[in-house]
Amino acid sequence: MNDLLSQINTLKRNNKHEELYLLVKEQLKHKSNDIILWIKLAIAVIVVPIVDYETSIACLEKALDIDPQNPIALIILAHIYEYQLGGIDDILLHQIKTLHTNSAEINSMLKYVASWSYSSGKKQHYDLEEQLLKESIQLYDKHVWNYMHLVRLYTRQKRYLEINSLVKKALNNVQKVYSDQDDHDVTDIDEYLNEHIKGIYLTDINVELIQKKLISPHTIILYIITTPLLNFYRFLKERFLNS
Numbered sequence: 001m002n003d004l005l006s007q008i009n010t011l012k013r014n015n016k017h018e019e020l021y022l023l024v025k026e027q028l029k030h031k032s033n034d035i036i037l038w039i040k041l042a043i044a045v046i047v048v049p050i051v052d053y054e055t056s057i058a059c060l061e062k063a064l065d066i067d068p069q070n071p072i073a074l075i076i077l078a079h080i081y082e083y084q085l086g087g088i089d090d091i092l093l094h095q096i097k098t099l100h101t102n103s104a105e106i107n108s109m110l111k112y113v114a115s116w117s118y119s120s121g122k123k124q125h126y127d128l129e130e131q132l133l134k135e136s137i138q139l140y141d142k143h144v145w146n147y148m149h150l151v152r153l154y155t156r157q158k159r160y161l162e163i164n165s166l167v168k169k170a171l172n173n174v175q176k177v178y179s180d181q182d183d184h185d186v187t188d189i190d191e192y193l194n195e196h197i198k199g200i201y202l203t204d205i206n207v208e209l210i211q212k213k214l215i216s217p218h219t220i221i222l223y224i225i226t227t228p229l230l231n232f233y234r235f236l237k238e239r240f241l242n243s
Contacts, residue, residue, distance in 0.1 A: 012186045038063035040187035053084040108140035144170045144199030175200040
């Protein structure tokens with residue numbers, strides 16, 4: 001396995017992406033009971049610039065044929081479906097929601113991934129989305145993206161008083177900001193999870209976008225003043241209509 005992974009990373013460093021892709025495709029013709037190998041091959045072809053979700057899914061299905069309850073394979077598979085294929089289907093969602101491991105951090109990621117299915121434009125069950133995101137944070141409060149998805153939900157609901165605290169906690173959890181010189185292992189499972197699922201490894205652009213989610217004091221003060229007035233207006237309007 002090590003020789004194969006070393007060859008893949010050499011091809012990646014030399015920008016020989018077509019050869020890398022063909023090498024991974026070739027492995028699908030062979031049998032292996034090495035779950036970690038199949039997951040590593042899956043992430044090698046899903047990252048930019050290859051982004052071949054069909055081959056990546058085929059590799060993950062090899063891993064899940066060996067262990068249908070492998071949480072890492074399910075989480076990465078869900079990420080591919082969510083961001084490449086328009087969303088997680090109900091079968092995969094059920095697998096993720098019913099899976100429980102001995103790791104609080106993995107369980108946190110499972111809750112976070114499950115929350116995607118209830119966001120805007122899908123099932124639109126915002127109460128359940130919020131519940132899953134809160135459970136994710138309660139299980140493990142050292143990630144970033146679960147906080148930021150909750151921020152997105154609260155922004156949509158104009159719950160401005162709760163946003164800044166979440167954004168600051170998310171920023172405090174960032175462990176690494178990529179530089180132009182970074183050259184990580186393209187088959188590193190932890191690297192993939194840290195960037196795409198946990199959010200603790202980010203680009204400087206990601207960090208700037210998170211910082212922009214902070215609500216200005218002016219907006220918060222205006223919200224505090226106008227919200228009671230609007231509520232009172234709605235109350236009077238309802239009383240008038242009822243009368």
